[in-house]
Amino acid sequence: MLRFLRKHYWTFGLLLILMSLLVFTRVIQPNFGTFGLEALTRAALPFAFATAAQVIVVIAGGIDLSIASMMAVTSVTAAVLMDGASEQFAFVVIPIVLLVGATLGAINGVLIVITRVPDIVVTLAMLFVWEGVALMILNAPGGGSAQWVQGLLIGPILLEFLPEAVTQWVPKAFIVLVVSLCVVWIPLRRSNFGLSVYAIGSSDMAAFRSGVNVNRTKIAAYAIGGLFAAMGGLVLTASTGIGAPIPGPYLLASVAAVVLGGVILGGGIGGLLGPIIAVLILRLIRTDLTLLSVDPNITTIVEGTIMVIVVMAGGFMASRRKTK
Amino acid sequence: MKKTLLKGALLGAMTLGFMSTAMAADYTIGISNTVQGNGWREEMVCAMKAEALASGKVKSLNIAHRNTDAAGQIEDINNLIQAGVDAIVVNPSNPDGIKSALKAATDKGIVVVAVDQMVNEESAYVLSNNQEQYAYLGAKWLFEQIDGKGSVVYMRGAAGASADDDRDKGFKKAMAEFPDVSIALEVFTGWQQDQGKQQILDYISTGIPFDGVWTSGIDNVIVDAFVESDTPLVPIVGADNAGFVGQLNSVEGLTGAAVTNPGSVGGAGVALAIRLLDGEKPADRVVLVDPELWENATDAGKANLQSAADPSLDPEWPVSIMIPNWTNYTKEQIIACKGPGE
Numbered sequence: 001m002l003r004f005l006r007k008h009y010w011t012f013g014l015l016l017i018l019m020s021l022l023v024f025t026r027v028i029q030p031n032f033g034t035f036g037l038e039a040l041t042r043a044a045l046p047f048a049f050a051t052a053a054q055v056i057v058v059i060a061g062g063i064d065l066s067i068a069s070m071m072a073v074t075s076v077t078a079a080v081l082m083d084g085a086s087e088q089f090a091f092v093v094i095p096i097v098l099l100v101g102a103t104l105g106a107i108n109g110v111l112i113v114i115t116r117v118p119d120i121v122v123t124l125a126m127l128f129v130w131e132g133v134a135l136m137i138l139n140a141p142g143g144g145s146a147q148w149v150q151g152l153l154i155g156p157i158l159l160e161f162l163p164e165a166v167t168q169w170v171p172k173a174f175i176v177l178v179v180s181l182c183v184v185w186i187p188l189r190r191s192n193f194g195l196s197v198y199a200i201g202s203s204d205m206a207a208f209r210s211g212v213n214v215n216r217t218k219i220a221a222y223a224i225g226g227l228f229a230a231m232g233g234l235v236l237t238a239s240t241g242i243g244a245p246i247p248g249p250y251l252l253a254s255v256a257a258v259v260l261g262g263v264i265l266g267g268g269i270g271g272l273l274g275p276i277i278a279v280l281i282l283r284l285i286r287t288d289l290t291l292l293s294v295d296p297n298i299t300t301i302v303e304g305t306i307m308v309i310v311v312m313a314g315g316f317m318a319s320r321r322k323t324k
Numbered sequence: 325m326k327k328t329l330l331k332g333a334l335l336g337a338m339t340l341g342f343m344s345t346a347m348a349a350d351y352t353i354g355i356s357n358t359v360q361g362n363g364w365r366e367e368m369v370c371a372m373k374a375e376a377l378a379s380g381k382v383k384s385l386n387i388a389h390r391n392t393d394a395a396g397q398i399e400d401i402n403n404l405i406q407a408g409v410d411a412i413v414v415n416p417s418n419p420d421g422i423k424s425a426l427k428a429a430t431d432k433g434i435v436v437v438a439v440d441q442m443v444n445e446e447s448a449y450v451l452s453n454n455q456e457q458y459a460y461l462g463a464k465w466l467f468e469q470i471d472g473k474g475s476v477v478y479m480r481g482a483a484g485a486s487a488d489d490d491r492d493k494g495f496k497k498a499m500a501e502f503p504d505v506s507i508a509l510e511v512f513t514g515w516q517q518d519q520g521k522q523q524i525l526d527y528i529s530t531g532i533p534f535d536g537v538w539t540s541g542i543d544n545v546i547v548d549a550f551v552e553s554d555t556p557l558v559p560i561v562g563a564d565n566a567g568f569v570g571q572l573n574s575v576e577g578l579t580g581a582a583v584t585n586p587g588s589v590g591g592a593g594v595a596l597a598i599r600l601l602d603g604e605k606p607a608d609r610v611v612l613v614d615p616e617l618w619e620n621a622t623d624a625g626k627a628n629l630q631s632a633a634d635p636s637l638d639p640e641w642p643v644s645i646m647i648p649n650w651t652n653y654t655k656e657q658i659i660a661c662k663g664p665g666e
Contacts, residue, residue: 029406036406043399140489141394141418154424240394240421245484248393283399290403296360296389 010262010314014277017310021284029291034156036287038171042153042239044283046071048177049232050250051257051275052185053105053225058258060221061201061267062119066108067229067254068247069130074101074233076134079143079243090146098230104130105226109219127251134245143243152176153238177276180231184224185272197221201267257282260307262314282307349380349664351601353594354404355387356414358397362515363565363640364541364587365415368440371591371645372413373663374653379598385663394421401425411435411597413590416443418486435600439593441486442610449600450610451593451650453585455487458615459494459540462561462583465617466536467502469559469579474535475508477527479520481540483512491540508534513542517640521545528555537561541585543568544639547575564618564632567639572620572629581619582629587642588658589613592650613647 005012025032050067057064074097081093112122153173188194196217199207204214232250237243259265260282261275285306289299355372359365369389376382386407388400394417402425404412412429416422416438423445429436430447437449466476478495481488499505509527513520520542527534528549536559539546543562550557560580562568572580592613596606618632619625632643637659645658 029408031408032406035402039399039402039406043395043402046395135483138484140484141421141486150424236393236395239398239424241423242394242418242420244394244418244421246393246482248395249391286399287403287406290386290388290400291407293384293386293407296387300390 009317011271011274011277013314014261014274014281018277018281018284021281021288025284025288025291028288032291034168034171037169038154038156038173040280040283040287041171041173041177043286044279045153045173045177045235045239046232046248046250047253047257047279047283048276049180049228049235050254051261051279052181052272053228053232054254054258055261055263055270055272055275056188056197056221056228057119057225058263058265059201059267059270060197060218061204062112062218062222063123063255063265064105064108064222064225065120065123065251066104066126066130067225067232068250069127069134070101070104070226070229071233071236071250072134072245072247073104073130073137074230075236076138076143076243076245078234078237079145080138082146082149082237083142083144085146087146087148090149093146094149094234097234098227101230101233102223102227105229106219106223108226109222112222113215113218131245131247134247138243138245141242141244143237145237145241149234149238150241153235176235181272181276184227188224193217193220198268201269203268253279253282256307259311349383351382351411351598352384352386352407352409353382353597354401354407354409354412355385355389356397356400356404356412357387357389358392358394358415358417360389360391363638364515364563364585364642367587367638367641367645367658368415368590370658370661371588371651371653372594373661373666374657375591375594375651377662377664378651378653378657379595381598381602382594382664384665387663392417394418397422398425401429405429405432405434409434410601411437413437413439413593413597414443415440415590419444435597437593437597437600439589446609448609449596449606451589451596452610452612453589454612454614455490456494456497458563458583458585459491459538460498461494461615461617462581463495463498463538464501465581465619466538466559466561467498467505469621470505470535472502473504475506475533476536476538477524477534478507478510479523479537479539479542479546480510480512482514488512488540495538508532513540515540515542517542517545521549524549525553528553534558539563541565543582544571547571547578547580551575564642564644565639566634566637566641566643569618569629569633569643570635570639572618573626573633579619579621581617581621581625582632584616584618584644585642586613586644586647588645588647588651591653591658592647595650595652 053067077100078097082090108126112119156168157170157172159167196212199212200214200217208214257275257278260278263270376385397417419442426436426445426448439451440453442452511523524546538561541563544567557577564582564584569582618628634643
C-alpha cells in the first residue's frame, strides 16, 4: 500500500487538492451540489479529451499543437452529418467522426516521421491546415446534433438498483468520460504497443535497438491522439448542439493539464489519471473565481500562478525525495 | 428557488465581506462575454458596469469575461447560476450553441438578456445590433459612391464568427443590387487592428488599382495605411469608432462613412434586465437596434459626424456611448468603467 502511494504520490497529491477545492467551493457557495458537479464535469469534458490526446503524444516523446483544430474539424464534421438527419443516423456518425479524428492524427504522425521535421513545427503547421479544413466544412457556427447525443451529457445517471440519493451525485457526463477514456487507455497500457509508446518516449534509440518499430509506434500514438481529439470534438457538438469552426482554448489548456498532471514533457513518463484530475482542478478554480466574483482581468493571472506554484512544489518534492 | 439563490448570494457576499449597506441596491447581475481585449467589447463591459452603477439597484456585478468558445460560455453561465445571480446579461458566442445553459438559467428563475447578437432560446430576451443591416447600409453607400462600378476591398471580421456571417449576408445583398461592382480582395482581419493594417498595406503594394474599401470595423488603421504610404485615398466605410469618426472630420481628401454599431448595447441590456427584475415586461422578446450611417460626402452627413466626434474617447471605442431611452449613465461613468462596489 505504502509503495503504491509512493509510486503515485503526484496523483494522490492532485486528488487531495481537488478534494480540498471541492470543500472550499462548498464553503463559499453552500448551494454547490449536484448541479454544480454536473456543470463542472460537463465543462471539463472537452478539456479532458484534449488533455488525453496530448498525454499519449507527449508520452511518446512528441507534442501536438493541432489538437484544438482537430477538435474543430471533428466537431463540425459531426454537426454537419447529424444536421437534419434521423436520430438513428448518429450511430453511424459517431464511428465516422472517430475515424476521421484518428486519420487526422495519423496524418500528423506520418508527416513527422517522413519529413523528420520536429513535431512542434509540423503540428504547428497542421494547426493552421486543420483550422482551414474546419472552415471549409462549415464557415460559421451551425449544423445540428441528435437529441440523444445531447442527452448523453445532461443529468445524472439512472440505475434502478441504486437509490436516487446515490445516482444524483454521478453525472452522465462523468460516465461518458470514464468509459471513453478507459476503453482506449486500459487495453493500451496492457499491450506491447503501450510499452513501445513509453519506450520511444524515453529513448527512441534504445527502443529501436530493442526491436521497437519507432516510426510505426509514433504514427499510432498520434493517431490515438487524434481519436481522443475526435471524442473532444463530439462532446463539443453534444454540449452546444452545433459545430463551431473556430478552435476553442483547448491547446494551451491541454499542455497545462499535462504538465500539472505529472507527465514529463520530454516523454516516457506519466499516466492519464493525473492529467484528468488536473483538468478538473483547473475547471474548479475557474468556477471558484466566478463564485468569488474576482475581477476577470485577474482570473487568468490567478490560474497561471496556481499552476506554477503546484508544478514548482512538485518539482521541489521530487528533488528532495531523490536526495534522501 | 430565487429566494434561496438570493440567500446563497448574500451568504457568499458576506463571506467575502462585500456586504452592501444600501438596501435599495439589491440585485446581483452576472455578465458573460467571450472576447477579451477588443475595444468594442471593452466598451460594452464598461457600459454594463456604468449602467449597473447608475441604476442604483444593483448590488454587485459578477463578470465572466475571457476568450473562449460556446462550450466555455456554457461553463461560465453555469458558474453564474451557481453564484446565485438574479439576472444574466450575455453577449452570446453564437445564436444556438449556448441554448442549453440559457434554458437552465431561466428554469431557475434567472432573467436572461442577450445583447449584440441573437439567441434562439425562447425564454431569453434579446437586444441585438442588426448586423446584416450594418453591412448592407455601408456597402450600398460605398457602391453608390463609386457610381455602381469598379472593384472594392472587402475586409471582413473573424472567419467562422456569427456576426461576420450575418454581415456577409448584408454585404452580398448590396452586391446583388450593383452587378458591376466586383470584389478586388476579400480578407479576414480577425477584427485585429495590426492584421488589418498589414493586409491593406500588402494589397496597396501590389499596385493593383481598386475603387473603395469596406471594413467590418477595423477602420482607422486602414486610413492610416493610405496616409502613411502616400496612396491616393478611395472611399472607405467603417464603424462609428472614435478614431475613424475623427478621421472622417479631419483627414484631407477622405470620403467615407461610419455605420453605427454601439457597444453601449451592453448598458442597454443591463437596463432591460433591471426592468425585467422590477416586473416590467417589454412588448417584444427581441429588440433589434438598427444602425445609422454617417457620411462626409454631404453637408447634412458632415454635421452628423461633427456632433458625434469625441476625441476624448479611445480610438477603438464606438462614439455612440449611450443609447437614448435605454441607458442612464453619464459619459464620465462609462469612461471611468467602474461597477457597483468597485
